[in-house]
Amino acid sequence: MERMLARARRQLVVLALALLPAAPGHAVIPGIQGPSFSLRAGATYIPTPDGDSLRIWAFGAAAAGTPLQYPGPTLIVEQGATVTITLTNNLPEPTSIVFPGQGAVTTSGGAPGLLTAEAAPSGGTVTYSFVARQPGTYLYQSGSHPELQIEMGLVGALIVRPTGFDANVPAQRTAYGHPDTAYDHEYLFLLSEMDPRIHDLVDFGHANLVDNPSAFPVLWFINGRNGIDTLSPAGAPWLPAQPYDALARTRPGEKVLLRFVGAGRDPHPFHPHGNHSRLVARDARLLGTGPGTGADLAVDDFTFTILPGATYDAIFTWTGRKLGWDIYGDPSDPAFAHDCTDAVDNQTGAATPDDLDDATAEYCPDHGKPLRVTLPGFQDVAFGGWWSGSAFLGHFGNLPPGEGGLNLNGGLFFMWHSHNEKELTNNDIFPGGMLTFVIIEPPGTAIP
Amino acid sequence: MTPSNRTSQRQVAPLGIAPLGVAALVALCALAPGAAQGANVYLVAKSFDQTMPDGAVVPMWGFAADPDGNANGTGDCYEDVAGACDAVVARAPGPPIALSAIDPALTVLVTNLLDAPVSIVISGAPLPAASQPVWSDGSSGPRTDPAQRVRSFTNETAPNGGRGSYAWPALPAGTRLYQSGTHPQVQVQMGLYGEVRKPFAAGEYYDEVPYDREVTLFFSEIDPALHEAVADGSYGTPPGPTSTLAYEPRYFLINGEPWSSESECIETTPAIRSNDDVLVRMLNGGLRELVPMLLESRWLLVAEGGYRTADPREQWTAHLAPGSTRDALWRPRRADDFRILERRLNLTNDSATGGGMQACVHVESNGAECGLGAELLLVMPLVAALRRRRG
Numbered sequence: 001m002e003r004m005l006a007r008a009r010r011q012l013v014v015l016a017l018a019l020l021p022a023a024p025g026h027a028v029i030p031g032i033q034g035p036s037f038s039l040r041a042g043a044t045y046i047p048t049p050d051g052d053s054l055r056i057w058a059f060g061a062a063a064a065g066t067p068l069q070y071p072g073p074t075l076i077v078e079q080g081a082t083v084t085i086t087l088t089n090n091l092p093e094p095t096s097i098v099f100p101g102q103g104a105v106t107t108s109g110g111a112p113g114l115l116t117a118e119a120a121p122s123g124g125t126v127t128y129s130f131v132a133r134q135p136g137t138y139l140y141q142s143g144s145h146p147e148l149q150i151e152m153g154l155v156g157a158l159i160v161r162p163t164g165f166d167a168n169v170p171a172q173r174t175a176y177g178h179p180d181t182a183y184d185h186e187y188l189f190l191l192s193e194m195d196p197r198i199h200d201l202v203d204f205g206h207a208n209l210v211d212n213p214s215a216f217p218v219l220w221f222i223n224g225r226n227g228i229d230t231l232s233p234a235g236a237p238w239l240p241a242q243p244y245d246a247l248a249r250t251r252p253g254e255k256v257l258l259r260f261v262g263a264g265r266d267p268h269p270f271h272p273h274g275n276h277s278r279l280v281a282r283d284a285r286l287l288g289t290g291p292g293t294g295a296d297l298a299v300d301d302f303t304f305t306i307l308p309g310a311t312y313d314a315i316f317t318w319t320g321r322k323l324g325w326d327i328y329g330d331p332s333d334p335a336f337a338h339d340c341t342d343a344v345d346n347q348t349g350a351a352t353p354d355d356l357d358d359a360t361a362e363y364c365p366d367h368g369k370p371l372r373v374t375l376p377g378f379q380d381v382a383f384g385g386w387w388s389g390s391a392f393l394g395h396f397g398n399l400p401p402g403e404g405g406l407n408l409n410g411g412l413f414f415m416w417h418s419h420n421e422k423e424l425t426n427n428d429i430f431p432g433g434m435l436t437f438v439i440i441e442p443p444g445t446a447i448p
Numbered sequence: 449m450t451p452s453n454r455t456s457q458r459q460v461a462p463l464g465i466a467p468l469g470v471a472a473l474v475a476l477c478a479l480a481p482g483a484a485q486g487a488n489v490y491l492v493a494k495s496f497d498q499t500m501p502d503g504a505v506v507p508m509w510g511f512a513a514d515p516d517g518n519a520n521g522t523g524d525c526y527e528d529v530a531g532a533c534d535a536v537v538a539r540a541p542g543p544p545i546a547l548s549a550i551d552p553a554l555t556v557l558v559t560n561l562l563d564a565p566v567s568i569v570i571s572g573a574p575l576p577a578a579s580q581p582v583w584s585d586g587s588s589g590p591r592t593d594p595a596q597r598v599r600s601f602t603n604e605t606a607p608n609g610g611r612g613s614y615a616w617p618a619l620p621a622g623t624r625l626y627q628s629g630t631h632p633q634v635q636v637q638m639g640l641y642g643e644v645r646k647p648f649a650a651g652e653y654y655d656e657v658p659y660d661r662e663v664t665l666f667f668s669e670i671d672p673a674l675h676e677a678v679a680d681g682s683y684g685t686p687p688g689p690t691s692t693l694a695y696e697p698r699y700f701l702i703n704g705e706p707w708s709s710e711s712e713c714i715e716t717t718p719a720i721r722s723n724d725d726v727l728v729r730m731l732n733g734g735l736r737e738l739v740p741m742l743l744e745s746r747w748l749l750v751a752e753g754g755y756r757t758a759d760p761r762e763q764w765t766a767h768l769a770p771g772s773t774r775d776a777l778w779r780p781r782r783a784d785d786f787r788i789l790e791r792r793l794n795l796t797n798d799s800a801t802g803g804g805m806q807a808c809v810h811v812e813s814n815g816a817e818c819g820l821g822a823e824l825l826l827v828m829p830l831v832a833a834l835r836r837r838r839g
Contacts, residue, residue, distance in 0.1 A: 098743055100741060100743060100764045100765075101746065101764045102744065103744050103745060103746075103781065104744060104782065105744055114787075114802065114806075115743060115787050115789070143743075145801050145802075146789070146793060146795060147793040147794075147795040147796060147801065147804075148801065150793060151793070210799070211799040212793065212795070212796045212799060212801075213696060213697065213698045213794075213796060213798070213799065214696060215793075262791075265791075265792050265793040266792070267737060267739075267767075282761050282763060283746070283761070283762070283763035283764050283765060285746075285761065285762045285763070287759070287761065297759045305767075307739045307765055307767055307791070308739055308791045308792055308793075309739055309741045309764075309765050309791030310739070310763070310764075310765040310791075
């Protein structure tokens with residue numbers, strides 16, 4: 001019975017392969033569109049996987065019925081727009097927002113603070129305005145009592161779309177207006193950490209006892225969630241104040257734009273498994289020699305140390321190139337039948353072969369090469385929910401009862417995580433922390 | 449007592465105007481108050497107390513400039529230690545060593561009034577000429593016993609009035625730290641550090657990095673418990689601390705001062721004007737990674753550790769590793785007080801908010817303000833020039 005099921009799944013996948021190209025979707029970062037925003041700051045709680053319920057301070061859209069959220073709403077605007085943000089402060093102390101990388105921010109209302117104008121506690125308001133001159137990945141953060149308010153959660157991402165951006169037109173779907181930053185999917189990785197002792201002191205009304213120099217974070221977050229809440233769907237109802245997920249999905253050969261934001265206080269060596277990524281921008285500037293040159297100073301790397309307050313953009317692509325075996329299985333087996341046809345360069349569309357199948361991005365020099373590993377028997381291994389039972393993309397193998405089930409399309413899972421290994425815990429409990437995955441889905445899989 | 453650290457965030461920029469001739473550069477160096485002069489620099493290592501904004505008094509070690517800056521005759525520290533140096537006040541960081549482009553050689557002559565041996569090394573530069581490491585048993589020369597561990601990277605200057613000299617025959621251009629090379633895990637965090645700066649040529653800090661104005665941001669930290677233990681002699685013997693493993697700084701300083709409600713913006717002489725190309729030297733004399741963040745503007749990071757980078761990046765942050773330096777070119781597009789804060793959030797004095805590593809830099813109008821649209825830095829001709837040279 002199981003064997004029949006597995007075969008049926010294989011045939012379904014083969015069918016899906018045959019229907020290429022399909023599934024044009026390109027993941028879009030959830031957020032709110034500008035250029036005018038009404039935000040509020042207030043206090044709420046988030047659950048953490050160690051069983052805690054942590055008092056946080058957070059931004060949220062000011063609209064009635066909209067929860068506060070960590071991180072704050074991702075603000076999405078167009079290049080050249082005059083961005084206006086009105087902040088209402090429901091916290092017990094003055095608060096404000098600063099926008100690193102934006103020049104000449106003007107303010108109205110509020111009271112002068114050290115870094116910018118502040119909204120008074122218990123309902124005060126202030127308005128910030130600036131022109132989003134340059135595209136890219138930015139952050140916003142509290143500019144008041146920042147060592148406490150950033151720790152408490154008052155951070156968020158700001159994305160400026162380049163002039164002419166159109167998510168539905170591949171040539172215009174870029175991060176910086178240049179083809180070097182074109183992408184098929186984009187994901188935000190906003191990295192932060194918290195020391196629950198500080199949050200408990202604030203919760204109990206003892207914010208005056210917080211000792212910043214001895215802050216010692218033990219909870220690490222991607223997009224406001226600890227691992228492996230990072231994999232739960234965006235907007236999961238059981239995480240009302242943590243609406244953003246961090247699960248990346250892509251198909252072979254596609255370009256994934258990784259937008260990294262350092263939002264906490266510590267640097268984090270973020271390590272996307274599966275392939276090198278190409279760093280194309282830093283602090284929202286293309287790594288290039290000059291206007292029009294594109295990212296000609298981009299560098300490939302497998303770990304990006306994300307500094308607090310800084311942003312990074314990288315392009316990740318997975319093809320299985322030079323793995324040494326056929327990622328789609330033995331083509332002489334009818335259940336795995338497939339061709340490798342390479343007439344064009346998949347990235348440029350030019351009529352120059354690039355060693356990759358034009359539809360599935362299979363690395364043709366490895367076509368038909370067997371997987372030179374004898375998979376161990378069921379008795380000899382433990383299984384995870386993400387193991388399809390097959391090493392071949394888009395296929396399923398036999399699994400013992402109760403195993404598998406989280407890998408819907410026969411994809412390959414790669415861990416993306418902080419390589420500061422202690423950050424893979426939730427308050428000393430492994431696994432967790434700054435941990436998520438990318439799923440390499442078989443061609444034809446629908447990705448939102 | 450305290451060297452009046454509260455309200456003196458004014459800096460003198462001795463090399464301020466780009467097109468000056470070589471002779472004028474040397475003369476300006478000599479005019480700079482508190483700046484030691486190449487090629488012979490006389491420093492005094494001495495303890496002092498520093499009062500923090502919260503009133504805490506922290507015992508420190510630091511360097512001071514020898515008052516007459518020479519070894520001729522008598523009358524001050526290097527020639528005549530006894531009594532003559534009582535009025536000399538050290539500070540941390542010590543006086544900047546500002547070399548001119550025509551000074552390839554540097555000799556630092558040290559008078560050591562501390563009760564521990566000290567030495568001078570410059571991070572990113574070769575060890576001083578004729579260096580010999582000093583072992584944990586106090587001997588130097590070839591290592592004779594595996595139990596010997598390095599106590600000093602180079603020859604020590606004896607405590608309580610010893611004199612020593614350290615020579616670099618060909619110091620490269622750039623921004624570097626000088627610091628104690630003896631028992632550095634203790635002595636550096638006590639405050640024995642300072643800035644060495646040397647331009648490539650008149651008006652060019654590095655090759656093809658011209659600048660109009662300059663400002664230094666020297667970051668450091670203080671763990672008062674460790675300082676107390678060193679000062680009262682309890683360091684090294686249980687129950688006192690026996691290492692700096694438990695280092696926990698509680699004061700966070702820029703240019704030797706933590707931010708406080710009394711702090712003022714840095715005003716350079718001559719003043720920084722909008723559209724100037726400002727050389728921003730950042731140094732980290734502390735033991736922790738730092739991330740200075742510039743608000744409402746951006747800088748072009750042109751050098752790290754005293755060496756020009758091949759691909760300058762335009763950022764609003766900078767990674768400032770312990771013992772290292774970053775140089776940035778910054779073109780403020782408008783008159784304003786520009787804010788800089790340390791983004792690892794070392795923003796308190798002890799646990800009190802509103803302090804720590806914050807600064808603001810005052811920029812005056814040059815009379816030709818750019819509109820709001822041009823406030824961001826784009827030194828593209830410079831970037832292109834630097835990058836052309838990579839090939």
